[in-house]
Amino acid sequence: MRLIPFKPVVFVKPGTRFSFVTHYKIAVAETLLLIVATIVLLSTLGLNFGIDFRGGTLMEVRASSAVDIADIRQKVAALGLGETQIQTFGSATDVAIKVAEQPGGDAAQQAAVAKIRDALGPGFEVLRADVVGGTVSDELVRGSIIALTVAAVGIFLFVWLRFEWQFSVAAIVALLHDVLATLCVLSLLQIDFDLTVVAAILTLIGYAVNDTVVMFDRIRENLRKFKRMPLDQLIDLSINETLSRTVMTLGSVLITLVALFFFGGQVIHGFILTLLVGTAVSAYTSLFVAAPLLYLLGVKRDWGTAATAPGRKPSAAARPETDDAANDADAEPTPPSVVAAVSAASLQAAQAPANPLPGKTPSAPARRPAADPAKSPASKRPGAAKSRRKR
Amino acid sequence: MLYFAPWKIATIILVSFLSLLFTMPNFLPKSVVEQFPSWAPQKRMPLGLDLQGGSHLLLQMNTQELLANWLNTIESDVRRELRGDPSGARPVERIPYTGLGVASDAVRVTLRNPADMDKAMTRLKRIPQPLSNSLFGGTSGNDIEIITPGGGVIELRPTQQALTERTTGALDASIETIRRRVDALGTTEPVIQRQGRDRILVQVPGFNDPQTLKELISKTARLTFQLVDPISAEEAERRGLPEGTAFYPSAEDPNRREVLRTEVIVGGENLVDAQPGFDQRTGGPIVSFRFDAQGAQRFAQVTARNVGKPFAIVLDGKVISAPTIEEPILGGSGQISGRGFTVEGVNELSIQLRSGALPASLQIVEERTVGPSLGADSIEAGKVAAIIGFTGVAAFLIIGYGLFGLFSVMALVINLALITATMSLLGATLTLPGIAGIVLTMGMSVDANVLINERIREELRSGKSAITAIDIAFTKAIGTITDTNLTGLLVAFIMFWLGSGPVRGFAVTLGVGILASFFTATTITRYLVAQWVRWNRPTTVPI
Numbered sequence: 004m005r006l007i008p009f010k011p012v013v014f015v016k017p018g019t020r021f022s023f024v025t026h027y028k029i030a031v032a033e034t035l036l037l038i039v040a041t042i043v044l045l046s047t048l049g050l051n052f053g054i055d056f057r058g059g060t061l062m063e064v065r066a067s068s069a070v071d072i073a074d075i076r077q078k079v080a081a082l083g084l085g086e087t088q089i090q091t092f093g094s095a096t097d098v099a100i101k102v103a104e105q106p107g108g109d110a111a112q113q114a115a116v117a118k119i120r121d122a123l124g125p126g127f128e129v130l131r132a133d134v135v136g137g138t139v140s141d142e143l144v145r146g147s148i149i150a151l152t153v154a155a156v157g158i159f160l161f162v163w164l165r166f167e168w169q170f171s172v173a174a175i176v177a178l179l180h181d182v183l184a185t186l187c188v189l190s191l192l193q194i195d196f197d198l199t200v201v202a203a204i205l206t207l208i209g210y211a212v213n214d215t216v217v218m219f220d221r222i223r224e225n226l227r228k229f230k231r232m233p234l235d236q237l238i239d240l241s242i243n244e245t246l247s248r249t250v251m252t253l254g255s256v257l258i259t260l261v262a263l264f265f266f267g268g269q270v271i272h273g274f275i276l277t278l279l280v281g282t283a284v285s286a287y288t289s290l291f292v293a294a295p296l297l298y299l300l301g302v303k304r305d306w307g308t309a310a311t312a313p314g315r316k317p318s319a320a321a322r323p324e325t326d327d328a329a330n331d332a333d334a335e336p337t338p339p340s341v342v343a344a345v346s347a348a349s350l351q352a353a354q355a356p357a358n359p360l361p362g363k364t365p366s367a368p369a370r371r372p373a374a375d376p377a378k379s380p381a382s383k384r385p386g387a388a389k390s391r392r393k394r
Numbered sequence: 395m396l397y398f399a400p401w402k403i404a405t406i407i408l409v410s411f412l413s414l415l416f417t418m419p420n421f422l423p424k425s426v427v428e429q430f431p432s433w434a435p436q437k438r439m440p441l442g443l444d445l446q447g448g449s450h451l452l453l454q455m456n457t458q459e460l461l462a463n464w465l466n467t468i469e470s471d472v473r474r475e476l477r478g479d480p481s482g483a484r485p486v487e488r489i490p491y492t493g494l495g496v497a498s499d500a501v502r503v504t505l506r507n508p509a510d511m512d513k514a515m516t517r518l519k520r521i522p523q524p525l526s527n528s529l530f531g532g533t534s535g536n537d538i539e540i541i542t543p544g545g546g547v548i549e550l551r552p553t554q555q556a557l558t559e560r561t562t563g564a565l566d567a568s569i570e571t572i573r574r575r576v577d578a579l580g581t582t583e584p585v586i587q588r589q590g591r592d593r594i595l596v597q598v599p600g601f602n603d604p605q606t607l608k609e610l611i612s613k614t615a616r617l618t619f620q621l622v623d624p625i626s627a628e629e630a631e632r633r634g635l636p637e638g639t640a641f642y643p644s645a646e647d648p649n650r651r652e653v654l655r656t657e658v659i660v661g662g663e664n665l666v667d668a669q670p671g672f673d674q675r676t677g678g679p680i681v682s683f684r685f686d687a688q689g690a691q692r693f694a695q696v697t698a699r700n701v702g703k704p705f706a707i708v709l710d711g712k713v714i715s716a717p718t719i720e721e722p723i724l725g726g727s728g729q730i731s732g733r734g735f736t737v738e739g740v741n742e743l744s745i746q747l748r749s750g751a752l753p754a755s756l757q758i759v760e761e762r763t764v765g766p767s768l769g770a771d772s773i774e775a776g777k778v779a780a781i782i783g784f785t786g787v788a789a790f791l792i793i794g795y796g797l798f799g800l801f802s803v804m805a806l807v808i809n810l811a812l813i814t815a816t817m818s819l820l821g822a823t824l825t826l827p828g829i830a831g832i833v834l835t836m837g838m839s840v841d842a843n844v845l846i847n848e849r850i851r852e853e854l855r856s857g858k859s860a861i862t863a864i865d866i867a868f869t870k871a872i873g874t875i876t877d878t879n880l881t882g883l884l885v886a887f888i889m890f891w892l893g894s895g896p897v898r899g900f901a902v903t904l905g906v907g908i909l910a911s912f913f914t915a916t917t918i919t920r921y922l923v924a925q926w927v928r929w930n931r932p933t934t935v936p937i
Contacts, residue, residue, distance in 0.1 A: 011796035011937055017855055065767065113608070113758070130768040132604070136759040139452065150892035157884050165877060199827055202889060202897040206904065209885030210838065213878045217845070220874045244852065251794055251844040255787045256837035262783035263833055268775030270444065270768070271830050278834070 014254075015247035023242050024235040027295030034180060034292060041183045044190040051189075053197030054133060056147075058104035058140040060115050063130040064123060069095040078122045084115055093269040097130070104137055112136065147201040154205055155179075158212050166219055169300040174215050177285075177293035181211045184284040185277060194273045203277035210256070211285035214249065215293050221245050222297070226304060234302060238294050253286050398921060406917050410808050416815035437818045440583065441599070442825030442899060443762070445776075447769040448599035449607050452760035455568060455592045457561055460754040461552070464560065465496045468521065468538065468550055470656070472503055473638075475517040489514050500541075500551035508546035515540070518548060525556055561592055564753035569594055572611045574749035579610070594756065604763045606742075612756045614710050615746030617662035619693065622704040622716055623653040645712040646733050652713050654706050659696045661751075664689025668747035670740040673731055679740040682729040683747065690726025698722035709743075710755075776829035783833045784810075787840060795847045796936045801922045802843035805914040809839050812910040813903065822902050831903030839911030841878065843919055846871045850937055860935045861927060868920055875915060882908045 054061045075098060076089050088101040100119060105111035112134045120129065135143075155178060163171040182204060189196060221241040229237060260282060264275045398406075416435045419427045427436050443450050473494060478486035490506040491514075505514055522536035537556030541549040552560075569586055576584045576598060585597035598607060623630075623639045630653045635641070638657065644650040668683045685693055697705070697719050706716040707730050714732040730743075787806070791799035813832055817824065849867035858866065886908060889901035926932075 007792060007796045007800060007936065009796070011799065012793050013851075014794060017851075063768070113761075117605075128765060128767065129763070130765045132761070132763045134758075134761040138454070139760045146892055150888055153892060154885055154888045157888060158881060161881060161884055198893075198897055199900075202827065202893065202900050205885055205889050205893075205897075206834070206900075209882045209904075212881045212885075213838075213841065216877050216881055217841075217874055220877055245848075247851070248841075248844050248848040251790075251848070252838075252841045254790055254794075255840045255844070256834070258786035258790055259783040259833050259837035262786060263779045263830055265779075266775060266782055267779035267830060267833070268772050268826065270772055270826050274827065274830065 013247070014250045019243050019246060020239070021243060021246075022239055023290050024238050024295050024298045026291070027299060030291045030295050034176075037180065037183055037187070041187055044187050048190045048193070050186070050196045051193040053195045053200075054101065054104075054135045054140070055197040056140055056144050058135050058137040060100075060102040060105075060112055060119075060135075061131070061133045062100045062102075062116065062119055063092070063132075064098050064100065064127040065130050066096045066098065066128075067126050070098055072098070075100070075123065079119060082115075082118050082122055084118070092272075097269070104140075143198060147198070150201065150205060151182075151208075154208050158208065162212070162216070162219070165216075166223060167302060169297060169302050170219050172300060173293045173296040174212060174219070176296055177215055177288045178208055178211055180288045180292050181207060181281055181285045184288075185281040188280045189277060192276075194276060197273065199271065199274040200277050203274045204281070207278055207281035207285065210282060211288065214252075214285055214289040217248065218242060218245055218289055218294065219297075222302075226302065230304065235298050238298050242290055242294055249286060249289070253282065256282055398924060402917075403921070406921050409812070409913075410918065413808060413811040413815040416818055417811040420814055420818060435818070437821070439814065439818050439822065439824040441769075441773075442823045442828065443597055443599055443769075444764050444826045445769045445773050445824065446599050447602060447764045447766035448597065449601050449604045450760075450762040450764075451596045451604070451608065451611070451758055452589065453572075453594045453596065453612060453756040454759045455561065455565055455594070455756055456754045457557075457592055460561060460564055461499065461557065462496070463754065464552060465499075465501055468501045468552075469494060469496060471521045472501055472518060472550065475520065476503070476514065489517070497549075500549045502547060502549050505546040505548070511542070511546065511548075514548065515542075518550065521550065525553075525559065558591075565592060565594065568752050568754075568756065571750050571752050572596060575610050575745055576607075578745040578749070579607075593759070600766070602763065602765060604761060606738075608758060608761070610742055610745065612758060613742075613746055614752045614755045615662065615743070615749070616710055616751040617665070617747055618708045619659045619661075620657065620706050620708055621655045621659065621696070621700060622706050623655055624703075625653050627651045627653055642706070642708060642711065642713050645709065645714045652706060652716060654708070654713070659705070660685060660689045660693050662747055663750065664692075665747055668744040670737070670744045671729070673729070676731075678731055679735045679737050680729045680731040681740050681744045681747065683727065685726040687726075690724075693726065694722055694724045698724075772826045776826060776833075780829065780833050783836055787836050791840060791843070797926070798847050798850065798923070798935075798937045801919050801926075802840060802847065804922060805843060805919040806836060806840060808918050809907075809910045809914040810836065812914065813906050816906050816910070817903065820902075822906075823899055825899040827897070827900040828903045831900045831907065835904065835907030835911065838882070839907055839914070842871075842875045842911050842915030845874055845878075846915065846919065847937060850935060854935055854937070860932045863935065864923060864927060868916075868923075872916060875912065879908050879912050 070091065072089060072091060076087075079087055079089060079100060079102075084102050084105065086103040088099075090099055091097060092099050102115055102119070105115050116132055116134060120127075155175060158178065159171050159175050162174045185204065185207065188194075189200065194200065218241060221244055222238055225232070225237050225241050225244075229240075232240070257279070260275055260279045263271065264279060267275060416437070419430075419436050419438045424438075427438070430436055476489045476491050476494075478488045480486070480488055489510050492504050492506055494503040495501070505511060518540060522538035522540065524535055525537055537552060537559075539551045539553055541551060543549065565588055569588060572594065573584075573586050576586065576596065579598070579601065581598050581601050583599060585595065587595045589595045596607075596611060601607060620642075623636060625633075625636060625639075627641065627650075630636070630639070630641070635653065638655055639653050640656050641651045642654050644652060664685050666684050666686045668681055671680055671682050672678065673680045701719050701721060704716045704718045707714045714730060784806075788803045791802045791806075793799070795802065810832065813835065816822075817828075822828075846867055849871045850864055853863035853866050854860070883905060886901050886905035890898055890905065893901055
C-alpha cells in the first residue's frame with residue numbers, strides 16, 4: 004500500500020554542520036549597521052503614515068476607463084486641500100487619493116470628501132472612503148505603541164519564565180532586530196503604514212519568537228544531554244538539528260504569504276508585504292543574531308540546581324519531569340553525525356550523562372579537566388549532573 | 395502512542411465530523427443552506443464590511459452638551475423653587491434672588507437677603523436626586539452637591555459620579571435611538587455598539603450612502619413646541635431678554651433670531667407617530683404628527699389660552715416655523731412645514747421624530763465606507779489566495795515528508811474546518827485580514843506537524859526502530875509545540891485586547907487557528923499515524 008509513489012525530498016541533508024556562532028562578529032557588525040540605517044532612514048525618508056495614524060481622508064475610486072493621473076492631480080490640487088497624495092494601485096483604473104486632515108474639525112473632513120467627489124465628476128465609482136479624525140488617530144497611535152510594547156514585554160517575561168534571562172535577552176534583541184529591519188524596508192518602499200501593518204508587525208513578533216523558541220528548546224535539551232560540550236559547538240549543533248524544521252516551516256509560511264501577496268487583493272498588500280519581509284528577516288535573525296548573542300551572553304550549565312537565583316525556580320518547575328527521563332534513556336546511542344562534528348573531548352563529555360545507572364553517577368569534578376574552560380564562557384558547576392539526578 | 399482509548403477515538407471522530415458539518419454552510423449558497431432541516435447547522439460567518447461593502451461610523455457623544463443641558467434643567471428647577479407660587483391655591487412665598495446662571499460646571503444663585511438662606515436651602519434640597527447605585531456605593535448619595543460659599547451664594551454642582559452615570563445612560567439611550575433610526579432604513583444586520591466611555595460604533599453592511607446615514611443618525615432631532623415672546627429680537631437686544639426667554643436662530647435664515655419662552659409646551663417625547671406627507675393646499679412636503687394623550691391635553695390647554703399668538707416649532711434649537719394659533723388645537727395632531735423642507739428631508743425627519751431624540755449631539759470621529767465592488771473583489775481575491783496557498787503548502791508537505799506529509803495535510807484540512815466552524819459558532823465576523831489570518835495559519839499551523847515529523851526523522855537516524863522512533867517523537871515534540879503555541883497565543887491575546895476593528899478580527903482568527911492546530915497535531919495526526927502503524931506494522935518509515 005503505497006499512497007505516495009516517491010521518496011520524500013530531504014531539504015537539509017542529515018549531518019549538515021554550518022557554523023553560525025563563529026561568525027558572530029559579522030552579525031554584530033550587521034546589527035549595528037542596521038541600527039544606524041534605521042535611524043538614518045526614519046529621520047530622512049520616514050514612514051509613510053496612513054490616515055489611521057495621521058488623521059485625514061483616504062479615498063479609493065475606480066474609473067470606467069484608464070485614468071489620467073496628472074489630470075486628477077490637477078483637479079484635486081485646485082481644491083486647495085493641503086497635502087495630498089494621489090496614485091494608482093492595482094490596475095490602471097484604480098486611484099487612491101489621500102488627503103491630510105483638514106483644519107476645522109470633523110465636518111471639514113466630510114466636506115473634503117464631498118469636494119473630491121464633485122471634482123472628479125461622474126465616471127468614478129467610490130470603492131472606499133475612510134475619514135479618520137484627529138482624536139481617533141492619536142488614540143490609534145497610542146494603542147499601537149502600547150500593543151507593541153506589551154507584546155515585547157510579554158514575550159520577554161514568557162521566555163524568561165520558560166528559559167533563562169540570557170535567552171530572554173537574546174529573544175528580545177532578535178525581535179527588535181526583526182522589527183527594525185522591517186521598518187527599514189517599509190520606509191524604503193514608502194508602504195502605507197496603517198493599522199493592518201501594526202497587526203502584521205505583531206504577528207511577525209509572534210512568528211519570529213516561535214522560531215527562536217524552537218531553537219532555544221533544542222539548545223536547552225542539548226544542554227542537558229551534552230553537559231560538557233563547549234557552548235558554541237552546542238549552539239551550532241542545536242541550530243543544525245532544527246535547520247530542517249526551519250526550512251519546512253519557513254517554506255510553508257512563505258508559500259502562503261506569496262499566494263496572499265500576488266492573489267490576495269490590493270487591500271492587504273501592505274499587511275502581507277510587511278509579513279513577507281519580516282518572516283524572511285526573522286529566519287536570518289534567529290540563526291545569525293539570537294544564537295550568537297546567546298553564546299556571547301553565556302548560559303548557566305547547571306540546569307536543575309535549585310539554590311541559585313530565585314528567578315530560575317519557575318523554569319525548573321515548569322519543565323515536565325518526563326523530559327528528563329526521556330533524555331536519560333535515549334542519550335545512549337550518540338548519533339553518528341554528532342560524533343563526526345564534535346571534538347574528542349566533548350564527545351567524552353557527551354557520553355558522561357549516558358551512564359546506565361542514573362543516580363549513582365560519580366560527581367563531575369573527577370572529569371572536570373576534560374572540558375576546556377577557556378572555550379566555554381559559562382563555567383560548569385561541579386556536581387551539577389548529580390544534583391539534577393537527585394530531583 | 396499506539397493505544398487510543400475508545401472515548402478518545404470517538405471524540406476525535408466527532409470533533410472532525412462536527413467541524414466539517416459546521417463549516418459547510420459557509421461554502422454553500424444561502425438558498426441551499428436555508429433548505430437544510432432545522433437540526434442542521436445553518437450559521438455562517440457574517441462577512442465584515444470590507445467584504446460586503448457598507449458604512450462604518452464611529453460617533454462620539456458630546457458630553458459637554460450633556461452637562462450643559464443638565465445645568466439648564468437645574469437652573470429652571472432653581473428658578474421654580476425660589477419663585478414659589480404666590481398666587482396659587484396654597485400660596486408659597488417668593489424668595490428674592492439675583493444672578494441666577496450657569497457658571498462653568500455649576501449653577502449659581504445669590505440670595506438678595508442672606509437671612510433667607512435656611513428657607514432657600516430647604517426648597518433647593520428637593521432638587522438633587524439620590525444616585526441609582528448609592529445603595530451599593532454608599533459614599534455619595536445625591537447626584538447634585540449644594541455648596542454655600544457664604545455671602546448668600548448657593549452653588550449646585552453635579553457630582554462626577556452622577557455625570558458618569560448620566561453619560562452612560564445617555565449613551566445607552568442614544569444606542570436605542572440610533573438602532574430605531576437605522577432599522578427604519580431596512581438594512582440587514584446593522585451593528586450598533588457602545589465603544590469605550592462615550593462612543594458608539596455603527597456599522598451598516600451593504601449601505602453605501604454614508605451621507606444619508608450620517609444625517610440620519612447624528613442629528614439630535616429634539617423637537618419642542620414653545621411660545622413666542624411678543625418682544626421683537628431687536629428690542630430684546632437693546633433692553634435685554636425678559637426673564638424666562640432666550641434667543642433662537644431661525645432654521646431658514648441663520649441671521650434671523652426669534653425670542654421664545656424657554657418653557658417647553660410639548661416635546662418630541664410626547665409624539666406617538668410622525669409620517670412624511672404633502673400639504674393639501676400648497677403641495678409642499680410636510681411631516682404630520684400625533685401627540686399622546688398627555689401631550690394632546692397640554693397642547694390643547696396652551697393653544698386655547700393663547701389664540702391669536704404665535705407659537706414656534708423648534709428642532710435642535712432652531713426655529714423651523716412660527717405659525718399663529720388660529721384656534722385651539724384639540725385633536726392632538728398637526729403638521730410641520732418649513733420653507734427648507736424637501737421630500738428626503740421630511741422622510742428623514744419623520745424617522746428621527748418617531749425614533750425619539752438623542753440626549754446629546756453626536757460627532758463623527760471616524761468614518762469608513764467600502765463600495766460593493768471592492769468587497770466582491772476582496773472575497774474573490776481571498777478565495778483564490780486561499781486555494782493557491784493551500785495547494786502550495788499541501789504539495790510542499792507531501793514533497794518534504796511523503797506519506798507523513800499527507801497525514802499532515804489531512805490534519806490541516808480538519809484544522810481549517812475547525813477554525814471556520816468555531817468562528818461560525820462564535821459568530822465572529824470574517825474580514826479580509828481574517829481570511830489572511832486563516833491562510834497564514836495554514837503556513838504556521840503546519841509547524842506542529844513539521845516538528846513531529848522532524849523528530850521522527852531524527853529518532854530514526856539515531857538508530858531506533860520505526861515504532862519506537864514515532865512514539866518518542868510525539869512525546870518529545872509536544873514540549874516544543876506547547877512552548878511555541880503559548881507565545882503565539884500570547885501575541886493573539888495582546889492583539890485582541892489592545893487592538894481594534896480589523897486587528898481584532900485578525901487576532902481571533904490567529905488565536906483560534908493556534909488552538910485548532912495544537913489539537914489537530916496532537917490528536918488527529920497522532921491518530922492517523924497510529925492507525926497506519928497498526929495496519930502496516932512498518933519496519934521502516936517513509937519519511
